[in-house]
Every structure is written in structure tokens, then in C-alpha cells.
Amino acid sequence: MAETLKVVVTGAAGQIAYSLLFSVAKGDVFGKDQNCCKSCPLFLLDIVATDDPMVAFKDADAAFMVGAMPRREGMERKDLLKANVKIFKAQGQAMDQVSKKNVKVIVVGNPANTNACILSKYAPSIPKANFTCMTRLDQNRAQAQIAAKLGVGNDQVSNVIIWGNHSSTQFPDVAHASVTIQGKTVPVPEAVKDDSYLKNEFIKTVQQRGAAVIKARKLSSAMSAAKAACDHMRDWFCGTGDKWVSMGVISDGSYGIREGLMYSYPVRIQDKTWSIVQGLTINEFAREKMDATAAELSEELDAAMAECEA
Numbered sequence: 001m002a003e004t005l006k007v008v009v010t011g012a013a014g015q016i017a018y019s020l021l022f023s024v025a026k027g028d029v030f031g032k033d034q035n036c037c038k039s040c041p042l043f044l045l046d047i048v049a050t051d052d053p054m055v056a057f058k059d060a061d062a063a064f065m066v067g068a069m070p071r072r073e074g075m076e077r078k079d080l081l082k083a084n085v086k087i088f089k090a091q092g093q094a095m096d097q098v099s100k101k102n103v104k105v106i107v108v109g110n111p112a113n114t115n116a117c118i119l120s121k122y123a124p125s126i127p128k129a130n131f132t133c134m135t136r137l138d139q140n141r142a143q144a145q146i147a148a149k150l151g152v153g154n155d156q157v158s159n160v161i162i163w164g165n166h167s168s169t170q171f172p173d174v175a176h177a178s179v180t181i182q183g184k185t186v187p188v189p190e191a192v193k194d195d196s197y198l199k200n201e202f203i204k205t206v207q208q209r210g211a212a213v214i215k216a217r218k219l220s221s222a223m224s225a226a227k228a229a230c231d232h233m234r235d236w237f238c239g240t241g242d243k244w245v246s247m248g249v250i251s252d253g254s255y256g257i258r259e260g261l262m263y264s265y266p267v268r269i270q271d272k273t274w275s276i277v278q279g280l281t282i283n284e285f286a287r288e289k290m291d292a293t294a295a296e297l298s299e300e301l302d303a304a305m306a307e308c309e310a
């Protein structure tokens, strides 16, 4: 049995955590022989329930930051900024004091990118690379759209990229993606053969998927969000092999994006360390979309900083 991991899930009484806790407990994220927190004969976890961040984050190895207000119909994710950003300031301050310095953090609570940025700013003793936000749900949605269009399984589609913000300005990009059909691997644009669909309907469907779910359910996505959070953390701990996955990570200026923004990039993960996939050709269409979502993130970050300092 591997060493016990301490995993924090904030917002543990909410919709997303309802599925997330079960998946962590049955070994979908950290492996079937990995104890979480303390040993327990039936499940792989022992639970400490607390509303004290200094207790919750003490010695944390991994944190799923889900606790935050969800948006309702008619709202954009950035409308949650005022309500949620201060939660992340306080939690960052607690993590800074009591978490392990190699804690791996995924922010799910919206606006996820900017909340992750704030969390990291208020936990300066923890490396910035340890803070990420979730765009895996968008990646899974994009993959599913392409798979359905081509009549193949989701796992036959790889290297779909989500650039930028987890919001309606995100840029789902299949220019570098491939699909395996009857044993043959081909670029997605070649297989789909419909540039207009890929540049319009496909992008819009993925950008608007969160809103469509809220409209239908009057609640935001829950099980699919939990699944995506597990995918993200599992890949971070276990690696991606040759494939790329998308996650919001701190920008180092790659692809001309403002340094310090929490921007979704394609990454490879090895030895629990992510690195941005470099050298991709960016055409004019992509450039415009990547810059538009970066501009929104810049605005969000400036507003969030003002809120935190108020």
C-alpha cells in the first residue's frame, strides 16, 4: 500500500462533490492501492469534515477546490467573481501556512481560471505551477462532439485543445487533433471535412454547453464536472504519455499570452510535472480567438485583484 495521501475537497456537500468523493474513494484518481487520508477497509478513504481552512488544508497533498457559488440561468461565469473571489483569497492564505509545498491544486469553482490565480497569489510560498484550473470538462465536451459527428468512441479522438478561459470566450481547437477510425489515425479536420462546422457550430456548442445544461436542469453540470476533475487530477499524478490534455495553468508567456494569467493550454505531464506543448502553428483564425479569451481573462484578473484589495 502506497503512502497515505491527504486530499482536500472543498464544497464537499455540493452537487459536484457528491460524485467526486465517490470516485476518489474507489480509486479512480490516485489508484486502487492508494490510501487517502487514513486507511479504511472498505473504501480507500477516511473523512475529516471541517469548516476550518487551517484544519482542512493542513499537510494537503492534493486539493479539489469546488466550494463556490454556482451560476444560474442568464449569468456569465464572471458574474460570480464578486461572490467567489474572496473565498479563494482566504483559502490561499490558509494553504500558504499549512499545506505541503508540493500540494497539487485544481480549481473547479467559477470563475475557475481567475479564482485559481487569486489562490496562488495568496499562497506565495507554494510554487505557481502547483495551481491549475479545470478546463477538462470543456475538452471532454469537445471530444464528445467530434466523436459523435464521426460516429466513433470518445477515446478515439485525441489532442483536442481548449485555449484560454473556462467561459463562453474559450477556444476549442481541433486543428492539431487526430481521430482513429477503423484502425487508421487521421487529422480531425481531414476526417470531418466541414471547415464551416468546425469554425462555427462546433466552437459555439462547446462554449455554450455549460449554459445549455443550466437551462435544461436549472442547475449546472455535476457528474460530468466531477468526472473531468478526476481526469485532470489522475493525469497530473499518473502522467499523460504522448497525449496532450488541456488545463488552466499559469502563463509563462507561451503563445504570446500575458504572463501570469491562468490560461488553458495543451500540456503533457510526466513525473507529476506539466509542461506546455510548444511549437504549434497558430493561424490567423486561432490567433484572434486566443487573444479574445486572453483579453477577457486580463479583465477578470484586474477586477478580482481590485475586489481582493477592497
Ligand SMILES: NC(=O)C1=CN([C@@H]2O[C@H](COP(=O)(O)OP(=O)(O)OC[C@H]3O[C@@H](n4cnc5c(N)ncnc54)[C@H](O)[C@@H]3O)[C@@H](O)[C@H]2O)C=CC1
Residues within 6 Å of the ligand: 010, 011, 012, 013, 014, 015, 016, 017, 066, 067, 068, 069, 070, 071, 087, 107, 108, 109, 110, 111, 112, 134, 135, 137, 138, 166, 220, 221, 222, 225
Ligand atoms: N470548472 C468547471 O468546469 C465547472 C465549474 N463549476 C463550478 O463549481 C462550483 C460548485 O458547483 P456545485 O457543486 O454545482 O455547487 P453547489 O452549490 O451544489 O455546491 C457548492 C458547495 O460549496 C459550499 N461553499 C460555499 N462557500 C464555501 C466556502 N467559503 N468554503 C467551502 N465551501 C463553500 C456550499 O455550501 C455548497 O455546499 C460552482 O462555482 C460552479 O459554477 C461547475 C461545473 C463545471
Ligand SMILES: O=C([O-])CC(=O)C(=O)O
Residues within 6 Å of the ligand: 070, 071, 077, 110, 137, 209, 210, 211, 213, 214, 220, 221
Ligand atoms: O456553466 C457553468 O456555470 C458551470 C460550468 O462551469 C460548466 O458546466 O461548464
